[in-house]
Amino acid sequence: MYTMSSDDFSVHLRECDEVGSGIPLTSLPDEVTSLDDLPCACWDKFESLDEVE
Numbered sequence: 001m002y003t004m005s006s007d008d009f010s011v012h013l014r015e016c017d018e019v020g021s022g023i024p025l026t027s028l029p030d031e032v033t034s035l036d037d038l039p040c041a042c043w044d045k046f047e048s049l050d051e052v053e
């Protein structure tokens with residue numbers, strides 16, 4: 001599960017501290033094609049987007 005910030009529509013891991021209250025997502029948006037599209041530090045533990053899915 002992921003969370004989209006209602007402030008800037010950035011996508012985060014559900015447990016991310018940065019996102020605060022947001023919109024739950026069951027999958028990543030189609031616009032997200034690489035980890036570069038996920039700038040938050042909560043994604044740093046992944047080496048590539050393949051590991052996220």
Ligand SMILES: [Zn+2]
Binds near residue numbers: 016
């Ligand atoms: Zn985050």
